[in-house]
Amino acid sequence: MRELTHILQAAASGALPTSEQALALADYDDMPELMAVASSIRDRGSRNVVTYSRKVFLPLTRLCRDVCHYCTFSRQSPSVDSAYLTLEQMLETAHQGARLGCKEALFTLGEKPELRYKAAREALTRLGFASTIDYVVHAAETVHRETGLLPHINAGCLTEEELTKLRPVAASMGLMLESASERLCEPGMPHHGSPDKHPAPRLATLEAAGRLNVPMTSGILIGIGETRLERIEALLALRDIHARHGHLQEIIVQNFRAKPGTLMADNYEPSLDDLCWTIAMARIVFGGDMGIQAPPNLSPQGLQKIVASGINDWGGISPLTADFVNPEAPWPHLEQLERDTRAAGKHLQERLTIYPCYAADTARWVDPGLRVAVMHGIDAEGLARTDNWIAGGALQPPAAEISRLRVPEPALVSPDIAEILRQATAGQLLSEKDIVRLLQARGEDFTQVCYSADKLRSQQCGESVGFVVNRNINYTNICTFSCSFCAFSKGGKRSHRGSAYDLDSAEIAQRVREAWDQGATEVCMQGGIHPSYTGETYLRILRTVKEAAPLIHVHAFSPLEIWQGAQTLGLTLTDYLSQLKEAGLGTLPGTAAEILDDEVRATLCPDKINTQQWLEVMRCAHGLGIRTTATIMFGHLERLEHVARHLMRVRDLAAETAGITEFVPLPFVHMESPLFTRGKARKGPTFREALLMHAVARLALHPHIRNVQASWVKLGPTGVQAALYTGVNDVGGTLMNESITRSAGAVHGQEMTRDELSALVEIHQRVARQRTTLYETPSIERLSANQTPSEQHITLMAVT
Structure with missing residues (x-):
């Protein structure tokens, strides 16, 4: 025996x-x-x-x-x-x-x-x-x-x-x-x-x-x-x-x-x-x-x-x-x-x-x-997709998943999940295995992960939800790269997805002035890698913006554009970023990250910068006092361990430099993506996976990144409201023009006003707060610029 x-x-x-x-x-x-x-x-x-x-x-x-x-x-x-x-x-x-x-x-x-x-x-x-x-x-x-x-x-x-x-x-x-x-x-x-x-x-x-x-x-x-x-x-x-x-x-x-x-x-x-x-x-x-x-x-x-x-x-x-x-x-x-x-x-x-x-x-x-x-037909773990929700689509999120968010402290939480959450909320660094386990959460485990993330959000950030009044300016959609997921870029003068374009300086200046007149504090600028663009092109764009609106903040240029610009001028990253900063660059968007794991990038974006190059651009920017965001695009062909490694690399960079202002999960919008239409990608994340990404990001990046943002363009208004229960404290920008996600097939609007963002947030007992790109309070002049009477409470909240 x-x-x-x-x-x-x-x-x-x-x-x-x-x-x-x-x-x-x-x-x-x-x-x-x-x-x-x-x-x-x-x-x-x-x-x-x-x-x-x-x-x-x-x-x-x-x-x-x-x-x-x-x-x-x-x-x-x-x-x-x-x-x-x-x-x-x-x-x-x-x-x-x-x-x-x-x-x-x-x-x-x-x-x-x-x-x-x-x-x-x-x-x-x-x-x-x-x-x-x-x-x-x-x-x-x-x-x-x-x-x-x-x-x-x-x-x-x-x-x-x-x-x-x-x-x-x-x-x-x-x-x-x-x-x-x-x-x-x-x-x-x-x-x-x-x-x-x-x-x-x-x-x-x-x-x-x-x-x-x-x-x-x-x-x-x-x-x-x-x-x-x-x-x-x-x-x-x-x-x-x-x-x-x-x-x-x-x-x-x-x-x-x-x-x-x-x-x-x-x-x-x-x-x-x-x-x-x-x-x-x-x-x-x-x-x-x-x-x-x-x-x-x-x-x-x-x-x-x-x-x-x-x-x-x-x-x-x-x-x-x-x-x-x-x-x-x-x-x-x-x-x-x-x-x-x-x-x-x-x-x-x-x-x-x-x-x-x-x-x-x-x-x-x-x-x-x-x-x-x-x-x-599958989700990230290979199990069945059980609802019809898709990122960027018109269908409402599944009520069953949203209802799980309203049950605090469920009774049947797996012991290993409870222990990982204890460690995360105490500020201990999670391992790859820990993060994968959180991303696997289903049923009451899912509820508990979201609840814990939101409780941590409340402790870190309070009950206000930030947004920035900004305008997207995508100056060209012509690109020499062949990222398999991208439906925005065009390889030549025309494409089956629409016309190719390259905005001239006059058009860029006009859009910047319009944004400033409408109360924007920021222009967010990115584009394809145009074959005729050099590092000087990006410097010229910055000068154009600053001449049109000297006080507007320029949040511009993906790490890929920075890398390409430096190479075309024969400059080091530090020297080129210094020139950009001198010309008016304020912060960098942490895009072009997709999944920071080269196993995925080999299929997803094989000719793009690799993981270490992306991190090098960001590290150099942070060293010059240029702060950045960080993003992840998920729901295509990655596995959970790839997501975990991405979060850990972003977390480690933030711990090293303290230069990341916010983390932005970007659900893959599949409809017009070549990767999907060729049958090589999933249909984006499920709604459960989209919510979990925000919650797990809050937990895994703690305490080194304070802000977690939900994209209303990707999640839709109802989806963003649900994400407010998963550790989200920011809903991004008003945008004015959004073209990259809509090129991929998203149906949500190209702009959301201050009034609309406020109503979106405050229906869930949170308080909308207009912010700057660096999460500071805008000037009184900016807060009151072009406001409707119903937007005055946002000004009062920002001031107080």
Whole structure:
């Protein structure tokens, strides 16, 4: 017993048991100990999340050449007319499912019925297909094309040739091993007379799928006459295959249900304890990274205990179609499943049919024809996008996420989240792992991260929310660089996205004067890298601005423009920045940062300055007393660790120089971005991710950056109001002209007046405060310039 306890302790610490050690646990029946170990392993891999896939069930054919003695799915008396579902029947169901929010089309079928039934052969001939697999290929391709649902195909034992046919139309496939015991195929046993249920062909199919990089679901069926030792042997056989190929995305532990009319109608069903023992053993055998699933409809009264045994997934749940394999066991309503999952201390989260780590690596695991659909359907972790909100779009943010912000101090916060938040609010520097963990927060963890960030904001900044009256002047959209995300730049005189332009000095001066006359304290100026621009161009622009409005603050030139300008004049960064400062440059926008990690930049902006060059420009500016902002553009192709590294690099720079005035998260606006239209980027962040970015920035950058800004152009008015609960204390500028984000497809206005910004902020019991670029109070003359009577309270607030 001491040896078995040692095995469990090692497993709890992250060590997979050897085969011998796993087999030694076959007689271990200390359920509290097993469940505690399995649950701790699961939490290390899946945190507080239990997933499911929203699906429709398409039983393409219920004919099967096998005769499993517990099965009611298979029909043994076929007719030509009923042998296969028609394409029209499948499409009707799939369209209904898509309208109900389903993302998966589960194709189930018996094993090669044409090898046994004449009716199946005749039906295939009538349909125009040589085999059942050929019909599956056609049906799956059509359903995906017509409805957008991602096919998951359970087609039984397959050859490598058949798997190769199916891979282009299946985001994932499945084949239950059920058992690795040949004994169950002997006379009198449940698999006798079923050639496809022998372990060898099933394991061979799983091996072939691994060689082809097909994400697979497999698992075991318990209660059909196997021993506990045989269950572990089956789990180990699956683990060995997975160790070679890494393609098993989940292991299902399915409990036998006795069905009237079968040879096993009177057999005992496994108890809940027996099911939980097997789930716990599967978790221990596979560790924390494997998906372990138990169908919730087969044990509806034991869901909390099942969660406590180590699962992290409920499998496919349909709001429309029955479980045709277990028709006596209806799916739980998703609302009830969410309540039961929460009662077990977990957050229910939707996924696609393809698991997150496979969805995040489409180049390996997804056929090119399905990659765009997968990429567009996932969030930063590879889980399903569950709302239609997009940055810059017209749709309102999801009410469910906003409502989570109104529940201070939730009860079910994960211990590791609570500890990271304690450290962050105490001013301790967070590690990459800590920041990634905060960015993963879902459910009540998400609520607590936002709440903690906002509480820290209140302590640091009080209840005022700043904004600056400014005007954007983008002097040219012609650019020699080829950043794959950019929809603003034009390569020549015209583009399919609109006309190319290059403002002359007179036009720039006119816009500056208009801004000053309207009460602006700042002009924000950036543009493309025009092929004829040199460092002297930027000096000339500064002189033009200062001649037009000598007292206006010039917030201008991205680090890329600074780098290019210095190079064209043969100057060091310090010498060139000194000239710019002398000519009137006030501060630098921290744009051109995108993601400060060269792994991402190699795809996102390969010819742009790299991470260290961006930091060098900012460090030189700070050394000359030129303060800057810092930004991040997120929601495209980065992973959470890239975001964490970006935040840490910005934080470390701020700690070194004290030169960063504010941090500005910029959600990726995807609509017109070439990266997105080519199918190589996500649809921007989800709303949850957008809110988390602001909250985590507040926590991760503390205490070195005081101000966190939300962009009303990216988030929209309602989104900005929600962000006020996540640590935001600034809403940016009035802008007057905004063209870069609108070029990418954003629909929000090009200007927001002082009155509108004030109303946006104060509806949430915060006080709008007009500020300068450097977060000081503007002069009385600027505060009162061109004000409407209703804007007078802003002046009073700024003065007081």
